[in-house]
Amino acid sequence: MTDPEFSRPHRLDQIGAGESEVRIAAEDAERAALSRRFGLKAIDTLEASYRLRRDAQGVVARGHLSARLTQACVVTGDSLPARVEQDFAIRFVPEPAAQGEDEVELTEDECDTVFYTGGTIDLGEAAAETMALELDPYPRSAxxxxxxxxxxxxxxxxxxxxxxxxxxxxxxxxx
Known part of the structure; x- marks a missing residue:
């Protein structure tokens, strides 16, 4: 697996018993690399704020993602400015060790699940994937x-x- 373009590892041992807040923002080179990855003309801003807390299954991250970007019209190729403003809930859980291991049970709070290995979670990659999921897959110009x-x-x-x-x-x- 290649390294993510926008990596912001956060150590699990920095998450205490209460809730902690973390803010991240993508640098110019990271936004350019993410633009290429997601087939966008440009990403002008990409920022996320997280509220992290531990629970019985792993780490719950709630927060808000904000991005300004430019997509290409699927018909004409024209530039289409877009904005993503999205609240999210993500549950980071340890990667299952074996194929036969029990499935992770989702609770009523309907968090997206992201697996991690080792002692860190990647908040940057989670933000990049959250942004990508909110994009119009078939943007069309006027x-x-x-x-x-x-x-x-x-x-x-x-x-x-x-x-x-x-x-x-x-x-x-x-x-």
Whole structure:
């Protein structure tokens, strides 16, 4: 496995009995590397604030992620500014030692689960993955529909099965 572009290891022995707060922000080179990894034109800012606390299964991290970035329209390639503002809940649990080991039970608080090995958790990689999950997978610019129409691509309404079978109804009525 390659090293993450935005690594912020946090030692488990720094997390006490109560809640601790940690803030992280990606540097220029880290944001450029993450842009390449996620196929983005640019990431202008990427910051996360964490509230960490131990529980019976591992470490629970709740917080907020903030990012300003530029995606490319999937049709035209036009630049599309985007903003991610996302609250999150992540449970860091030790990587299971063997395949037959019991499954990790999720509780009602519906945390995402991230596995770790050793004595650290990576808050930077967790933030990068949280950002990536919030991105529009098919961003479209204002002129995307026009470009598609000019290329002969039908809209979803034009290609709907109801329209495709409309002539069949008339044929069946004639029989």
């Amino acid at each position: 002129r995307a529909a026009e470009v598609l129409r000019d290329a002969g691509v039908k809209s979803e309404e034009e290609a709907a099965p109801v329209n495709a079978l409309a002539g069949l109804k008339d044929l069946l009525a004639k029989k």
